[in-house]
Amino acid sequence: MGEEGQMQALGAGLGAAVGCGIGALVTRDARGCAAGAAIGGAIAFTAVKINQYQAKQVRSSKADARLYGLAKPVNSPQVKIRKGTSNPTAIKPGQAVTITTDYSLMLPASTSDTKVSESWALKKDGKVLYTLPAQVNERTPGGWSTSAAIDVPKNASPGTYVVEHKVKVGSSYDTDESTFVVKS
Amino acid sequence: MFIALVLVLSGISFVASGDETGACYGTREASAETAQRIASEWPLRASGDPVTAYVQQLAERLREGLDGAGRKRWRFDVARNLAPSAFAAGDGYVVLTDGLVSFVRDESQLAAVLAHEMAHVLEGHFCRPGRQGGRDYQVGTLVQHYDAAAEEEADTRAVELLRRAGFDPGAMASLLRCLASSTPSFRNQLNRRVQALERRGLARSGTVPGRDSPGFREARRLVEEDFKGLESAFDIENAWKRCQ
Numbered sequence: 001m002g003e004e005g006q007m008q009a010l011g012a013g014l015g016a017a018v019g020c021g022i023g024a025l026v027t028r029d030a031r032g033c034a035a036g037a038a039i040g041g042a043i044a045f046t047a048v049k050i051n052q053y054q055a056k057q058v059r060s061s062k063a064d065a066r067l068y069g070l071a072k073p074v075n076s077p078q079v080k081i082r083k084g085t086s087n088p089t090a091i092k093p094g095q096a097v098t099i100t101t102d103y104s105l106m107l108p109a110s111t112s113d114t115k116v117s118e119s120w121a122l123k124k125d126g127k128v129l130y131t132l133p134a135q136v137n138e139r140t141p142g143g144w145s146t147s148a149a150i151d152v153p154k155n156a157s158p159g160t161y162v163v164e165h166k167v168k169v170g171s172s173y174d175t176d177e178s179t180f181v182v183k184s
Numbered sequence: 185m186f187i188a189l190v191l192v193l194s195g196i197s198f199v200a201s202g203d204e205t206g207a208c209y210g211t212r213e214a215s216a217e218t219a220q221r222i223a224s225e226w227p228l229r230a231s232g233d234p235v236t237a238y239v240q241q242l243a244e245r246l247r248e249g250l251d252g253a254g255r256k257r258w259r260f261d262v263a264r265n266l267a268p269s270a271f272a273a274g275d276g277y278v279v280l281t282d283g284l285v286s287f288v289r290d291e292s293q294l295a296a297v298l299a300h301e302m303a304h305v306l307e308g309h310f311c312r313p314g315r316q317g318g319r320d321y322q323v324g325t326l327v328q329h330y331d332a333a334a335e336e337e338a339d340t341r342a343v344e345l346l347r348r349a350g351f352d353p354g355a356m357a358s359l360l361r362c363l364a365s366s367t368p369s370f371r372n373q374l375n376r377r378v379q380a381l382e383r384r385g386l387a388r389s390g391t392v393p394g395r396d397s398p399g400f401r402e403a404r405r406l407v408e409e410d411f412k413g414l415e416s417a418f419d420i421e422n423a424w425k426r427c428q
Contacts, residue, residue, distance in 0.1 A: 068224050075322040080227045171266040174227030
């Protein structure tokens with residue numbers, strides 16, 4: 001286990017203990033303790049960070065227009081996620097998942113580029129465990145693929161995790177979801 | 185931003201390249217083409233999305249008060265956009281933004297916008313030959329037409345729809361007043377519409393405010409959750425403060 005892995009595992013252990021304490025204090029029963037532990041377990045994900053963030057233009061504006069039948073320039077910036085993916089879709093604790101967002105950026109004819117915000121949130125059982133810091137970068141119109149690798153902690157609880165992909169430009173935003181399963 | 189606000193209550197969208205969208209015979213085809221274009225270009229909430237499902241239910245409540253052709257199938261799409269906006273695209277197709285769900289003060293005001301857009305279709309505004317008078321605005325790749333007379337007709341019909349469905353009929357005027365106070369460039373236009381409702385005795389509130397359904401509250405909560413962390417140039421809180 002590398003130094004960073006040890007830090008994450010320690011964080012998870014403390015989180016679980018503190019969580020159990022909070023749960024027990026609040027509800028004074030075993031179920032409360034379990035719930036508290038779950039909250040504590042989630043704290044481990046605060047150690048998650050973006051590794052290998054990459055973004056590249058995968059389609060020119062013209063190619064994007066041809067592929068998706070875009071008729072003419074928009075009058076204000078607009079974004080549309082074409083696909084959000086997590087790969088691989090099944091992992092063991094301690095492994096990494098690459099999350100990728102493929103989206104179209106449409107800009108007015110007079111605008112050559114604009115700031116776009118790309119972000120991801122990790123959810124489990126309907127609760128947000130962690131939101132990865134948004135990446136804000138200048139983008140030209142067309143199709144973009146942006147990806148990041150996230151390290152799943154070694155003590156991550158088994159189950160299905162949902163990645164919420166979000167992209168925003170101006171007042172236009174879009175979201176998509178992908179999933180991966182952590183097996184015990 | 186101000187344009188988007190005014191579009192909340194403006195009505196009719198046309199595919200920019202279309203040439204027969206003002207004529208009734210081409211409305212169905214034009215509407216289908218518009219819907220297809222919006223689906224490929226706009227970030228829409230999925231049909232199974234709870235916010236879209238709620239909006240569809242709200243529209244269904246308005247539809248129940250209609251007779252004959254008005255009972256046709258209506259389709260509402262919700263686009264992901266922080267700016268409040270809505271428009272009708274003919275043949276029972278209406279698009280609104282989730283920014284509108286966040287912007288309105290209560291459920292009756294949201295129903296007022298839906299009723300207004302439905303009214304454009306019910307009043308046959310898509311069947312009128314040509315588009316004389318008024319102004320065109322571009323929304324995405326669509327051209328939206330704003331005609332004051334058509335807007336007043338739609339406002340009047342919307343109040344009737346609201347009353348029939350048990351919503352506050354005064355919601356149409358209260359929303360217009362707020363828009364007027366929030367958008368200096370369009371204040372005169374919007375005030376004229378409020379005055380038109382007042383002349384017809386249709387601007388009075390008929391119910392006690394604060395009767396929002398759980399569905400409305402949940403839809404608004406979901407939208408605001410999605411808006412978290414997204415910076416908006418649109419200051420909803422201050423817009424409403426100006427209307428109080």
